[in-house]
Amino acid sequence: MKELKNLIIMGPPGAGKGTQSEKIVEELNIPHISTGDMFREAMIQGTELGKMAQQYINEGKLVPDDVTIALVKERLSRPDCANGYLLDGFPRTLYQADALDELLKEINRPVDKVLNIDVDKEALINRISGRRVCPKCGNSYHISYKKPHKDGICDACEGVLIQRKDDTPESLKVRLDAYENQTKPLINYYQSKNLLASIDGLQDIEKVFSDILLVLKGDAR
Ligand code: AP5
Ligand code: MG
Numbered sequence: 001m002k003e004l005k006n007l008i009i010m011g012p013p014g015a016g017k018g019t020q021s022e023k024i025v026e027e028l029n030i031p032h033i034s035t036g037d038m039f040r041e042a043m044i045q046g047t048e049l050g051k052m053a054q055q056y057i058n059e060g061k062l063v064p065d066d067v068t069i070a071l072v073k074e075r076l077s078r079p080d081c082a083n084g085y086l087l088d089g090f091p092r093t094l095y096q097a098d099a100l101d102e103l104l105k106e107i108n109r110p111v112d113k114v115l116n117i118d119v120d121k122e123a124l125i126n127r128i129s130g131r132r133v134c135p136k137c138g139n140s141y142h143i144s145y146k147k148p149h150k151d152g153i154c155d156a157c158e159g160v161l162i163q164r165k166d167d168t169p170e171s172l173k174v175r176l177d178a179y180e181n182q183t184k185p186l187i188n189y190y191q192s193k194n195l196l197a198s199i200d201g202l203q204d205i206e207k208v209f210s211d212i213l214l215v216l217k218g219d220a221r
């Protein structure tokens with residue numbers, strides 16, 4: 001079977017995209033391209049992009065398509081994507097999906113598989129409210145499901161863990177609405193292209209990962 005290395009991971013906020021992405025990129029040795037992480041990095045650095053994105057992100061709204069597409073275009077053009085890529089949190093609108101098709105034609109790496117992490121709303125709220133992140137290195141934890149060794153302290157760099165600004169109940173509501181209205185239609189979009197593989201995201205972290213590996217390395221879907 002052909003190696004599947006041109007990948008998209010999608011799913012609602014808190015589904016576990018970032019958690020699974022870390023494991024997938026280590027396994028396949030491809031870059032993890034998370035638009036959310038790139039925006040948060042720009043916010044920390046205080047760049048123009050960061051200042052602009054901040055207003056949208058903290059309220060839970062999507063950053064405008066043209067800005068996001070330009071960011072991904074630049075990232076995909078770097079040499080480390082020559083061996084594949086894992087896109088996390090992009091595309092998020094049908095407009096972005098069409099633009100991505102064009103970008104991928106340019107680099108001659110069309111999508112091999114779209115991993116759709118399926119999780120119900122109740123679990124999402126639980127996962128988001130218990131998430132803690134390290135502002136220094138970006139590592140992510142959960143107060144029940146992925147505890148750091150020392151309470152409130154990052155295992156990797158000893159940073160003091162915080163909650164993401166958009167993990168408040170108000171912002172989460174806006175993010176869930178954006179997912180329902182703008183991102184969920186992509187499920188049909190990729191299904192009709194025969195690229196979609198849905199994964200049961202309600203299982204524990206290791207089981208979700210082994211199901212993903214089955215899709216990527218076993219008989220596809
Ligand atoms: P982004 O950073 O992409 O956020 P999101 O889609 O809301 O998803 P999250 O990162 O919150 O969740 P996740 O699925 O990665 O879950 P995680 O692995 O952390 O985007 C943020 C914002 O940036 C957007 O709202 C928007 O404003 C902007 N943006 C980004 N991309 C954009 C785009 N393309 N266009 C426009 N705007 C864009 O897991 C969550 C928690 O659950 C963790 O604590 C984890 O430990 C735990 N957990 C994970 N898996 C499991 C499991 N199996 N069992 C139990 N717990 C688990
Ligand atoms: Mg994430």
Ligand code: ZN
Pocket residue numbers: 134135136137138139154155156157158159
């Ligand atoms: Zn850290």
